[in-house]
Amino acid sequence: MQFDFDNKQRKEILETTFEKLENFYSKTKDFKTNPDLNIKEIRESIYSKELVNGISPEKAIEHVTKELETFSVHTPHPKYFGLFNPRSNYAGIIADLITATYNPQLAAWSHAPFAVEVEELLIREFANKFGYDKNSDGVFTTGGAEANLTAILCALNHKYPNFAKDGMFGLNKKPIIFCSEEAHHSIQKAAKVVGLGYNLVKSIPITDELKLDTNILQEELKNLDNSEYSPLMVIGTAGTTGTGTIDALNKLSSICKKNNIWFHVDAAYGGGAILSQDLKQQLSGIEKSDSITFDAHKWMSVPMGTSIFLTSKSEILGKTFRITTEYMPKEADMLTVTEPFTHSIQWSRRFIGLKVYLSLLFYGWKGYEETINHQAEMGKYLKNQLKKNGWIIKNNTDLPVICFTKEEFETDFNFTKEVLNNILSNGKSWLSVYPIKGTPTFRACITNYNTTEKDIDELIDELNNEVKSYARQ
Structure with missing residues (x-):
């Protein structure tokens, strides 16, 4: 053969x-x-x-x-207009082809020194963008779920010095993870994977602004005193999946600092705002976190899955994942480098970072800022056009995620279902339905750098025509 x-x-x-x-x-x-x-x-x-x-x-x-x-x-x-799944830029596509052909193995530094050093450069660049200092650290991951899992493992190893050796059996109290009820469900999955169980993930209700309610969080923390539970970490979300909401990161940081709790920010989607001078202030407080999840395969428009875990704690990844073996290559033992297999969940590792590196070589940070600003502008345009056509907006975010409905059909749960089914069956547009405080709304997100005002106008026309048809029934 x-x-x-x-x-x-x-x-x-x-x-x-x-x-x-x-x-x-x-x-x-x-x-x-x-x-x-x-x-x-x-x-x-x-x-x-x-x-x-x-x-x-x-x-x-x-x-x-x-x-x-x-x-x-x-x-x-x-x-x-869907779920943070953008069109791949051409640099990212070429990067995947290059990676597949050369097939570098990033488990050991000496096997792929160029690739490993590229990823380390990118980690430093993103850490700097998010406001971390030079002592920060990070690693590329296969997706936001792996990055969030990494965050929980780091929080456990930070809080419990013997966790790597004794695991859950060495804990005298049950660790609790706090997050918004709008947080991504990869948090629950990660809790299952590490052996905590999702019952130890405490979902905090949201405010009228759809943010994690920090007052309720503080009450929940007080209730843990003298109990069998101990707070492990608080997770703030920067760009919730449903509504694009950014939690009160500065307030969450203060609460965590006061209670000596690990503060993680899941910025899988919204983290891209850090690349825009117009939007980066929305992430104020993220620089005070202990760790961050960021998905480059969302707003940076590279092929899946390309995610990053960042941490302001320089030693925690080594403490969490370090291990020694006899069979791994030893050529780099005398060099001041970090062996990747001691630094992440993954062992054999693909050159994930090339998709970002080649994109930056092609387009630069300035190109990304222009692209993200364009999508934000298209989000504003969609919001304005919806309002002009009698739709009501049910969420409030500067990110291009818009949840909307018609006031006259707000309590008609069949309305969104039937209109959505008709739009999807037509195959001209794709959007989804998302419930906000129990009320179903249409959800449209600008995820494509090629989306234009014409595309949005066509979506509005489709929606208006379907509403007219529904009202005639």
Whole structure:
């Protein structure tokens, strides 16, 4: 079996692949935003292919690209107003190709010194952007869920010096994690993974501004006195998934400092605001945190999954993950470097950071600021157009996440469901429904740097037409 193919075959395969990918990338708007969920047809398409002996590369590429075009929600579409899944910039796509070809192994510094040093440079750059000092640290992760899991592990190792050795069995009290009821559910998943259990995640109600209620938080902390529980950490969210709300980070920081509690900020989405002079003040207080989760695959528009965990505690990642082995390469033992496998959950590691590094080489920080500002402006435009057309806005954020409904149908729970189903079945736009304090609202988020006022006007027209049809029933 010739896995490499020869030079001529490789060129033909790449040309075939490029033609298919270029057609989709350049004509994304011509595709339906979302597929018909025909599970029988999908499975028949997959199971009918020859896997014992294989098929020709051309037929294989045709099969995969056609089915991805037919059976995917097209998040790169300019009228995908969805869940923080943007169009990948071209630098990020090329970076993935380069990484797959060179396939550097980032477990050991000596195996991929260029790649490891690039990621360390980026960690320092982002730490500086978020206001951390030079003693900060961090690591690239496969997603925000891994970064949040890393934060909980760091908080445990910080609070309990023997946690790495004794684990949960060495604790004399049950650690409690506090977060908003709007926080991402990766927090509950992480609590399950580390062995705390999600019952030890305390969800704090939100205020009328949809922020974590700091008064209730302080009461909950007082109630822990002389109990079997002990506060482990408080998680503030900078850009909640549902409403794009940023918690009161300065206030949360003060509470954590007063009570000697680890303060983590999940800025998976909203962290991108730090790259904009117009928006960065929205994240005031994040620089006082002990750790931060940031997803570059959201507002930085690089392929998934590209996330970053940052911490202001320079020694905590080593304390949490350090381990020694006999079989790992020793070439860098005499150098002042950190071995990556001792620094994160992952062992074998992909060159995740190249997607960000190459994007910065292509576009620069200035290019990113322009892109983020554009999306924020499109968010403002959408909000204004909705208001002009008689819609009411139910959330309040400077991030381009808009939750809205019609006042006359606010208590009609069938309204959003039926209108959404019709819009999705049309395949021209994609948005979602999100409940705010029990009331369902439409949720639209600008996630694509190619989204224009024309795209937004088309969405408004669709919504208005569906409302008219619903009202006639």
